[in-house]
Amino acid sequence: MERRKVGILGATGMVGQRFIQLLHNHPWFEIAWLAASDRSSGKRYEDACRWKLDTPLPANIAGMTLMPNTPEGTPATELPKIIFAALDSDVAYELEPRFAAAGCAVISNSSAFRMTSDVPLVIPEVNADHLALIEKQSWRKDSGGYIVTNPNCSAIGLVLALKPIHDRFGIEKVFVSTMQAVSGAGYPGVASLDILGNVVPFIKNEEEKMQEEVGKLLGTLSGDHVAMLDAPLSAHCNRVAVEDGHTECVSLKLRTPATYEQMLEAWAEFAPLRGIHEGHPLPSAPDQPVEYVDQVDRPQPRLDRMRGKGMASTVGRLRPCSLFDWKFVVLSHNTIRGAAGAALLNAEILAMLDKLPGGKARSQNVPVALKA
Template sequence: MLKVAVIGATGAVGQEFVVALNKHRWFQLTQVAASERSAGKKYVDAIRDPSSGILRWHNREEVPEYVRNMVVSRVEDIKPENFDLIFTALESDDAKVIEPKFARTTPVISTAAAFRYEADVPILIPGINDEQVDLLNVQKKNRGWKGFIAPLPNCTTTGLAITLKPILDKYGIEKVFMTSMQALSGAGRSPGVIALDIMDNVIPYIPKEEEKVQVEAKKILGSMGKESITPADFRVSCTCTRVPVLDGHTESVFVETEKPAEAEDVKKEMLKFSRNVSIKALPTAPKEYIMVHDDPTRPQPRIDREINDGMTTVVGRLRKDTAFDNGIKYVLLSHNEKMGSAKGAVLLAELLKDKKIL
């Protein structure tokens, strides 16, 4: 068993880490850390609202027994050399300072954007760009670290990159247009979204989100060179919106392909990719990596987000596009708090262990 710590354990993403690591076959969570106001408290008390005493537990499952009485540490008191791996669920400004300190001795898997765009840092999605894990060794050499920083993509990028991969491999891609309808949980608790702003409403702007997706999708689907990644050679344009849905990011995607692509053939490619995905034997990998619906009313967040415990990317309304000479369009649903966040990070840790990077 590898010993792991979770930093930012009391927030929404941190709570998902706690659930994802419960009874894990490979990883043992032995320490949790959070802000000063939580430090010194039992975990179950640290996630209570201080004024009302209400348990601020985001997950539908109960607080796991193994962590309820674990005492929350200050981040400053974490000794990274005592762990085989550290998961972080931090804001980017904090991640910029804290994660390099840990990475000097210990691998870090991060949900923050702080290091995603640096040349020696891959943005990894298990099953999509596994070959890019080699860049972590370049990073260690460049920075003189024993560990590394491996960030997840933005949760909006995850489902998009997963569905584009089989299309890119078979047909090539010229352009991608995407409009997202993103869940409230993607905004976190702080600052979050005010209820009166989102009720009966759609917010047509999420700061920095569109720029992140446009850069990350091309880096993830790029080609690995000797010491760097060459971004994929297609254009991405997107509009990111917030909608009154609790969990699950829905995206409407239009793809101009280099070669002619029929909808039924693209479906077959997606399902073939899903059946043969490289990470299918890992403990957290879903039974179906990609699921494609023929029902034109699917996917829907309320119905489809928990398929395979939120680890499956669900596709529907796959059809020929009429605006492009060669093109298709579809709707996807990806669970932003599971595959797009903590549980996806645990899957990444499994991939790195399997490849003997951990």
């Protein structure tokens, strides 16, 4: 795969920092442009950013000058045509279409356009075929640009666990209660006196996002839109005093009965990305998207959030449910798999499908359904 130059919108925030961490020395992408709000543009990155991650700020990034966060703020010849966006939804709603109109592939972590009918909401292991929707976007027709989104941080880990179950047995109802890490609130996030020794049983718009997005992710591509999954989901979302890692307690009612062994088999055999990039693995794809742990007290954020380099969904405590059929616990890393890593994996599969500007994929081992 030829290396492509990329840019990051919202580069100084927590998700922007994760993008920098994950893109450093990436074999397919090279950071060439960073942008931030008016209060930071024009500054050196290391002067504008409070680096909060557990790896050093790369020296080549530290000295880069932050550009204005508009496509007009950079000469067209210097603006990368691949933009990773880590913006608040209200800002993204204004800016992301401007970059798409300028011919950029906008790989967004924002919620602004997730539920727009012609914008793909994608987890590559789950619904990569939905990427065909980019061809329906007006930006694609006019300039070649488009927007692709990844889901909410709490929806991603859940849907990875639900997908193989839904494919084999069908899902009729879902109940989920989340315990979400403080890093999901960004920096400085939740005030220490509000969260230490406490649980906050409210995260603005989180329950609504989960309930909508799961339906689109597990829905079926039908021409120019996605037919939503016909299964209600009820979510309770809570903020807890954990740094990284969202834990979710899930109960499922299935359309077809499944045994304990069949449930475990569905998760163990779920690795669809292997079949579409043999010999050309996606750099960020976990070998096993869903890992089951059979210890009675797992998964735990401290012990399990970095499975698959933070890109796997960890499941445990599968047992019968007295209200529905089965219940279990899901854990995923909210700023890696749930944010920057999810967008990066979307960009990688777009590159493999030759849907990204600035290079050519070498792998032709792609199913016809994804080439469409």
